[in-house]
Amino acid sequence: MLDGARSVVSKDRSGEHLLDAIRKVHQGELWIDRATSARIIADIADERTRAERDPEQAKVALLTPPER
Numbered sequence: 001m002l003d004g005a006r007s008v009v010s011k012d013r014s015g016e017h018l019l020d021a022i023r024k025v026h027q028g029e030l031w032i033d034r035a036t037s038a039r040i041i042a043d044i045a046d047e048r049t050r051a052e053r054d055p056e057q058a059k060v061a062l063l064t065p066p067e068r
Contacts, residue, residue: 007031 006025009018010033021031032040050057060068 008036009033010035 007021007030009021009031013033017033021033024031047061
């Protein structure tokens with residue numbers, strides 16, 4: 001059994017959307033709604049851009065999560 005979140009659903013989504021997410025996760029899939037996916041991708045892109053502009057940020061980006 002896998003521990004942890006397998007889905008991310010915004011609180012403002014409909015009940016049917018939530019049920020779709022539950023069905024997909026039950027089938028073994030991950031479910032992340034589009035708005036959350038877009039925000040995650042934008043955050044990753046922003047972090048990379050900052051690392052490219054700032055040599056110190058580039059060093060930090062190379063660290064593993066526990067090292068950060």
